[in-house]
Amino acid sequence: MARLLLGVSGGIAAYKALEAVRLAVKRGHAVRVIQTPASERFVARASFEAITGAPVLSSEFESDRARGAYPGEPMPERAPISHLALVERAEAFLIAPATANTLAKLAHGQADNLLTAAALAADCPVAVAPAMNSRMYTHPATAANLRLLRARGVTVVPPGEGDLASYSEHGIGRLAEPEHLLEACEAMLTPQSLSGARVLVTAGGTREPIDSVRFLGNRSSGRMGFALAREAVRRGAEVTAITANVTLVPPPRVRLQRVQTAAELAGACRRGLAYCDVLLMSAAVADFRPLGPVDAKLKKDEGVPRLELEATEDVLSQIAEMRRPDQIIVGFAAEHGTDAVALGRGKLERKRLDAIVVNDISRAGIGFESEDNEVTILAADGTERHVPHSRKERVARAVLDEVERLREARVGSDGARADTRSPARI
Numbered sequence: 001m002a003r004l005l006l007g008v009s010g011g012i013a014a015y016k017a018l019e020a021v022r023l024a025v026k027r028g029h030a031v032r033v034i035q036t037p038a039s040e041r042f043v044a045r046a047s048f049e050a051i052t053g054a055p056v057l058s059s060e061f062e063s064d065r066a067r068g069a070y071p072g073e074p075m076p077e078r079a080p081i082s083h084l085a086l087v088e089r090a091e092a093f094l095i096a097p098a099t100a101n102t103l104a105k106l107a108h109g110q111a112d113n114l115l116t117a118a119a120l121a122a123d124c125p126v127a128v129a130p131a132m133n134s135r136m137y138t139h140p141a142t143a144a145n146l147r148l149l150r151a152r153g154v155t156v157v158p159p160g161e162g163d164l165a166s167y168s169e170h171g172i173g174r175l176a177e178p179e180h181l182l183e184a185c186e187a188m189l190t191p192q193s194l195s196g197a198r199v200l201v202t203a204g205g206t207r208e209p210i211d212s213v214r215f216l217g218n219r220s221s222g223r224m225g226f227a228l229a230r231e232a233v234r235r236g237a238e239v240t241a242i243t244a245n246v247t248l249v250p251p252p253r254v255r256l257q258r259v260q261t262a263a264e265l266a267g268a269c270r271r272g273l274a275y276c277d278v279l280l281m282s283a284a285v286a287d288f289r290p291l292g293p294v295d296a297k298l299k300k301d302e303g304v305p306r307l308e309l310e311a312t313e314d315v316l317s318q319i320a321e322m323r324r325p326d327q328i329i330v331g332f333a334a335e336h337g338t339d340a341v342a343l344g345r346g347k348l349e350r351k352r353l354d355a356i357v358v359n360d361i362s363r364a365g366i367g368f369e370s371e372d373n374e375v376t377i378l379a380a381d382g383t384e385r386h387v388p389h390s391r392k393e394r395v396a397r398a399v400l401d402e403v404e405r406l407r408e409a410r411v412g413s414d415g416a417r418a419d420t421r422s423p424a425r426i
């Protein structure tokens with residue numbers, strides 16, 4: 001995992017930085033924190049020190065007890081120059097919250113405290129997450145400062161809209177949520193290997209109405225689809241997710257399109273196909289639906305209804321007919337039992353997909369409603385890759401690695417790989 005440097009400046013939202021650090025440490029990153037003197041009036045350094053397990057610095061004139069080491073690293077023999085040591089070894093530098101004052105200093109190259117001096121010396125990717133009152137945020141001076149920073153390659157994690165800290169005020173300027181802050185850091189650490197690619201993901205499970213309140217559904221939560229969408233965003237893709245009845249919090253920077261039934265999902269996929277380079281069909285789509293659903297609630301005292309089912313349209317096969325040769329289409333097959341892989345291979349060929357991700361749903365602890373999965377990725381060129389029981393995030397990485405490999409083979413390395421990531425200069 002990575003060495004992350006977090007700079008905290010003096011805004012009310014400094015307390016949210018604690019949660020971002022907690023999440024980063026939980027994901028295995030080694031985190032060091034530097035604070036502006038003003039930020040210490042909002043959150044004391046003891047809290048950050050307890051979570052990171054490392055000293056927090058605030059002045060360029062104080063010595064670092066850890067001598068510039070990140071948690072888990074051996075302590076260097078010599079004490080370094082503090083305002084350079086931490087940033088020199090950071091793999092990503094996030095400033096959150098970034099006050100209007102700190103943004104102004106960063107934009108104009110001031111180095112009057114440890115945070116701003118470190119930012120000026122940063123050679124790694126840098127992100128700022130503004131947080132302030134909406135009038136401060138929308139002031140032309142702040143807008144111009146953010147433009148300057150963006151132009152130099154700094155990632156700006158945009159603030160949200162909602163209730164602000166100042167009493168009864170509502171507007172734009174709330175610090176992005178901790179998950180989004182961490183996401184921005186991880187995106188900076190990931191090569192932008194899908195930059196320029198448009199990825200369409202389907203997630204969740206369709207519901208086919210029986211009457212106005214009941215439906216035939218399945219247990220797909222949308223976790224796998226959201227993990228794919230998150231990873232594709234991280235690799236620089238422009239991502240749209242067609243979500244069928246997913247109640248999870250969506251990953252940041254993913255455009256959502258909500259559907260309920262197999263027919264709605266099929267329509268959304270057909271419309272979206274022309275605008276995507278990669279289609280990842282991870283949603284569990286109903287194969288059957290009740291014939292003639294009732295447009296009212298079926299009454300218990302009218303007896304047990306008889307359900308007649310009809311087949312839904314086979315969206316994957318239809319899509320395969322309509323596809324452009326340069327598009328990569330990946331299907332997902334939840335099969336039951338030991339011949340799952342053989343069944344998956346049959347589907348891959350019949351539906352003329354580029355790859356299929358097969359999981360055996362008879363096995364406990366994986367697949368539907370679980371955080372984990374264990375899959376075999378079969379590609380049309382004959383390759384077969386087994387991903388052992390692991391978190392869906394890891395499975396998503398393996399699937400996207402396979403997508404990249406197939407894209408490279410299809411459109412050549414120039415078209416498929418454009419690592420546009422360049423270290424920001426403050």
Ligand SMILES: Cc1cc2nc3c(=O)[nH]c(=O)nc-3n(C[C@H](O)[C@H](O)[C@H](O)COP(=O)(O)O)c2cc1C
Pocket residue numbers: 008009010011012013036037038039098099100101102103131132133136
């Ligand atoms: C209660 C209180 C809340 C503040 N909240 C913010 C804020 O959310 N965003 C901001 O830009 N400034 C805020 N300020 C003003 C900054 O603390 C002030 O501009 C300070 O100089 C920032 O210093 P720094 O950028 O070095 O941390 C707040 C001030 C006070 C007293």
